[in-house]
Amino acid sequence: MSLRLHDTLSDQKLPFETAEPGHARIYVCGPTVYDYAHLGHVRCYVVYDVLVRHLKATGTRVTYVRNITDIDDKILARAKERGEAPTELAARFAEAFHQDLARVGNLRPDIEPKVSEHLDEIRDLVARLIEGGHAYEAGGDVYFDVHSFKDYGKLSHRNLADLEAGASGRTQGDDKSKKRNPADFALWKGAAEGDVSWPSPWGPGRPGWHIECSAMSMAHLGESFDLHGGGLDLVFPHHENEVAQSEAATGKPFATTWMHNGFVEVDKTKMSKSLGNFFTARDVYERVEPEAIRYFTMTVHYRAPLSLDWTLDDDGNVTGFPQFEEAERRVEYVYQTRQRLEEIPESRIAEDGTAPESLNLRAGLVRTLDDDLNMPQALAQVAEFLKAVNELCDAASRKKGKAPKASVTLARDGFAALEAELGLGVEEPRAILERIRDRRAAARGIEPGDVEERIEERRRARADRDFARADEVRDALAAQGVELHDSPEGTRWTMR
RNA sequence: GGCGCCGUGGCCAAGUGGUAAGGCAGAGGUUUGCAAAACCUCCAUUCACCGGUUCGAAUCCGGUCGGCGCCUCCA
Numbered sequence: 001m002s003l004r005l006h007d008t009l010s011d012q013k014l015p016f017e018t019a020e021p022g023h024a025r026i027y028v029c030g031p032t033v034y035d036y037a038h039l040g041h042v043r044c045y046v047v048y049d050v051l052v053r054h055l056k057a058t059g060t061r062v063t064y065v066r067n068i069t070d071i072d073d074k075i076l077a078r079a080k081e082r083g084e085a086p087t088e089l090a091a092r093f094a095e096a097f098h099q100d101l102a103r104v105g106n107l108r109p110d111i112e113p114k115v116s117e118h119l120d121e122i123r124d125l126v127a128r129l130i131e132g133g134h135a136y137e138a139g140g141d142v143y144f145d146v147h148s149f150k151d152y153g154k155l156s157h158r159n160l161a162d163l164e165a166g167a168s169g170r171t172q173g174d175d176k177s178k179k180r181n182p183a184d185f186a187l188w189k190g191a192a193e194g195d196v197s198w199p200s201p202w203g204p205g206r207p208g209w210h211i212e213c214s215a216m217s218m219a220h221l222g223e224s225f226d227l228h229g230g231g232l233d234l235v236f237p238h239h240e241n242e243v244a245q246s247e248a249a250t251g252k253p254f255a256t257t258w259m260h261n262g263f264v265e266v267d268k269t270k271m272s273k274s275l276g277n278f279f280t281a282r283d284v285y286e287r288v289e290p291e292a293i294r295y296f297t298m299t300v301h302y303r304a305p306l307s308l309d310w311t312l313d314d315d316g317n318v319t320g321f322p323q324f325e326e327a328e329r330r331v332e333y334v335y336q337t338r339q340r341l342e343e344i345p346e347s348r349i350a351e352d353g354t355a356p357e358s359l360n361l362r363a364g365l366v367r368t369l370d371d372d373l374n375m376p377q378a379l380a381q382v383a384e385f386l387k388a389v390n391e392l393c394d395a396a397s398r399k400k401g402k403a404p405k406a407s408v409t410l411a412r413d414g415f416a417a418l419e420a421e422l423g424l425g426v427e428e429p430r431a432i433l434e435r436i437r438d439r440r441a442a443a444r445g446i447e448p449g450d451v452e453e454r455i456e457e458r459r460r461a462r463a464d465r466d467f468a469r470a471d472e473v474r475d476a477l478a479a480q481g482v483e484l485h486d487s488p489e490g491t492r493w494t495m496r
Numbered sequence: 497g498g499c500g501c502c503g504u505g506g507c508c509a510a511g512u513g514g515u516a517a518g519g520c521a522g523a524g525g526u527u528u529g530c531a532a533a534a535c536c537u538c539c540a541u542u543c544a545c546c547g548g549u550u551c552g553a554a555u556c557c558g559g560u561c562g563g564c565g566c567c568u569c570c571a
Contacts, residue, residue, distance in 0.1 A: 011500095029571070030571090031571075032569090032570085037571090038571090040570085040571050041571055042571090043571075044571035045571075047571095072569095073569085074569075153499095156499075156500090156566080156567085157499060157500075158498070158499050158500095158566090158567075159498090159499095161498090162497085162498045162499070162567085163498080163499095163567065209569085229571095230571060231570075231571030232501095232565075232566080232571080233565085233566070233569095233570055233571065234570080234571070236499090236566060236567065237566095237567080237568090238570090260571095262565090263565080263571075264571090265564085265565095268563070268564065269564080269565095270564085270565070271571095272569090272570055272571085273569080273570060274568095274570060275570095299508070299509065299518095299519080300508085300509070300510095301509085301510075303501090304501090304502080304509090305501090305502085305564075305565085307508090309508095322507095322520095323508075323520095326508085326519075326520055327519095329520090330519075330520095336533075336534090337534090340533095340534085374510075374511095376508095376509055376510050376517090376518075376519095377509095377510050377511080377517070377518080379509095379510095379518070379519075380509090380510070380517050380518035380519080381517090381518085383517095383518055383519065384517090384518075387534090387535080390533095390534055390535065391534085391535065391536095393534080394527095394534060394535060397534095462529085465529085467529055467530065470529090470530080471529095471530060471531080474530080474531065474532090475531095478531085478532090483531085483532050483533085484531075484532065485531090485532055485533060486528080486530095486531075486532080487533095492533095493532095494532085494533085496532095
């Protein structure tokens with residue numbers, strides 16, 4: 001394995017090495033399920049999906065753990081608001097989350113631990129920290145004592161003195177009297193009257209936000225594991241606190257490599273639930289093929305911001321997402337090309353001849369993704385590959401033209417690699433192309449049946465060599481965005 | 497205030513010491529009854545700006561300007 005990844009802890013691009021040879025143990029922070037996934041979540045989990053796919057495609061066994069946070073103040077608040085049981089609300093949004101991510105082609109993690117099923121591990125870890133002198137009880141709460149962990153700040157590259165100086169303006173007015181130090185954080189929060197709570201040696205309450213990930217990652221991957229990932233916003237305080245509490249408890253290094261992805265931005269500002277400037281994945285799926293969103297997320301390096309644009313009408317309604325539309329055309333190109341390759345008849349395949357290197361997409365993707373998952377560069381290679389495949393198909397369709405068998409075989413393997421490495425081109429070409437076409441037609445109020453009728457009308461005109469009439473039909477359809485494609489097998493149509 | 501990131505053609509975006517990938521848009525062409533699709537050709541002497549290091553810099557160093565993130569729930 002020669003994958004190199006940018007590691008937040010060392011702030012360097014380093015070879016990714018697993019403690020157990022050939023087996024990568026990975027933990028990624030999952031969602032808090034109180035609402036639908038938005039595009040920021042989609043981007044994040046596509047990144048880790050590509051990481052996992054690439055490791056598997058290059059022969060590494062992967063144990064991919066991604067938690068579901070189903071106990072959280074926001075879930076409790078939202079459930080109360082709706083008069084729904086917190087567990088039901090969480091289960092509902094967890095299911096929606098799975099559906100939304102499956103539609104962009106993400107594989108399910110191997111293990112998806114829930115906080116609600118790890119209360120024992122969490123309480124044990126808290127108890128261990130208290131025993132070790134790293135945590136203290138205070139009025140029903142339990143706090144981690146940051147001064148008890150000398151490396152506090154090593155992940156996010158800041159020190160306690162700076163943190164306290166910076167935070168002072170914000171924390172002075174708050175009621176933080178239970179904490180010994182403003183930077184201390186809750187491991188266990190005591191319940192107020194009427195709150196949903198779980199029993200503990202420190203009284204009824206619920207886990208602090210950070211402790212769950214330490215408890216669950218250790219439960220499923222061991223006290224030390226290979227890679228921990230999540231959004232850039234988790235570096236501090238979430239991951240910093242995870243490092244502190246985990247290493248304080250075990251005395252061992254927690255995760256070896258730390259990977260963080262950049263945000264989706266709108267108007268140069270981070271898309272987030274709290275700012276309310278987000279589009280949910282499922283809303284966008286109504287306008288564009290989900291795979292196009294996957295493609296779009298790969299047009300930018302995973303650590304860089306992904307800036308989203310849209311167009312508005314005079315009333316301020318969203319009329320489109322130009323970047324998704326462009327990406328959708330690229331997705332169409334992927335599938336059209338694959339379909340052309342699959343349709344090369346046996347009689348047009350020649351035994352002799354060699355394949356050009358441009359068809360060796362697998363080798364290119366492996367090399368490129370090995371370099372810190374350089375997906376934009378990977379897409380550049382995909383573009384050159386698809387061009388070469390079309391050249392091959394053009395050659396095979398010319399008079400007396402043939403495609404070398406070696407080329408056809410390599411091209412087919414290229415599509416297999418595209419799926420294995422990037423999770424693109426995974427669907428049946430005809431089905432997805434028709435779906436894209438019909439969705440665009442519906443958006444313009446065009447009935448496929450009507451188009452078929454006009455095509456038949458034009459076919460008759462052409463048979464009579466009445467080309468003026470045939471062109472009238474073509475032009476009329478073109479004005480509605482319908483494009484006709486003549487071939488010896490008949491006429492097909494697509495939507496521009 | 498502390499820590500950190502970014503500024504590459506009309507737009508998006510790779511590239512972190514060896515002479516600017518790829519996509520979109522645009523121009524011309526092959527093909528076609530005409531088209532579309534596909535393919536071919538062209539499209540940054542230049543990488544925010546100013547200095548410096550070097551045989552050589554978009555890439556390293558210093559400074560200036562501009563934009564953003566984290567420090568508070570957040571992917």
